[in-house]
Amino acid sequence: MPELPEVETTRRGLAPHLEGRIVSDVVLRRPDLRWPIPPEIRALLPGQRIDSVRRRAKYLLLDTESGSALLHLGMSGSLRVLPADTPVEAHDHVDLNLADRGRSKGRVLRFNDPRRFGCLLWQPPGQVHELLRGLGPEPLSDAFDGDYLFARSRGRKAPVKTFLMDQGIVVGVGNIYAAEALFDAGISPLREAGKVSRERYGALAEAVKRILAYAIERGGTTLRDFISPDGVPGYFELELSAYGRGGQPCPRCGKPMKEGAIGQRTTVWCPRCQR
């Protein structure tokens, strides 16, 4: 379940292997992932040079002159650069074969996604894909801060955790990091978004930035399904204070952490430290 840090780690891992390389061939073993894979992927991508590998929210974009391949890893997706003769395994849905270049011969960018919540779509040059419209700011950008959260939250009755996970408010804060940031900022995930003060939103924005930046620095969280782009399993254990610790003692006060569902998502918080 890649969250933003895992996607950014993937981007950084892939970029040196992909940028400047020509896509020689596209192999689709399924016609669809979450959505049908559009015909442009087969029709326009072969022969194109990948100019840059970008990230927007949890989407990756492979930019070429004829357009951009838009990838989302969903819950269980991974991208790896492998020798072209690597045997295909279960759930290897898409290959982008890369043309030889110097000593770097016969490689393939392989997209594996057991649960198929991911997608591979196409964005024409100069356009912004429908899915990327209406997204909130990047959490690590200057546009995202406490004042911004405060302004956007006025009148919102939804729990602050739901608000924080709304991609139209800020992108890339999934269930794990939302729980961690709220713990860090001492805010109850149940609190009405519109009733959190400006000052506390300042603390929350800082917590989000700190936690995401740290996770990126560490190469993404542990995440069961995450595999780093060079094929090494990315099992970094990030010390999580809240997520997955229901019933266990609060790392700050020792009182048992509470666990419950907020908006159909499991949440853990400390009833004493988070108000």
Next chain:
DNA sequence: CTGCTTCCCTGACGGC
């Protein structure tokens, strides 16, 4: 517009 629910999919895990 906000907010709530449902659904997609498969592997992991617990219970019998």
Next chain:
DNA sequence: TGCCGTCAGGGAAGCA
């Protein structure tokens, strides 16, 4: 050991 039910989770879509 094997079968089966349940859960997880990003986020779009549909509905109130």
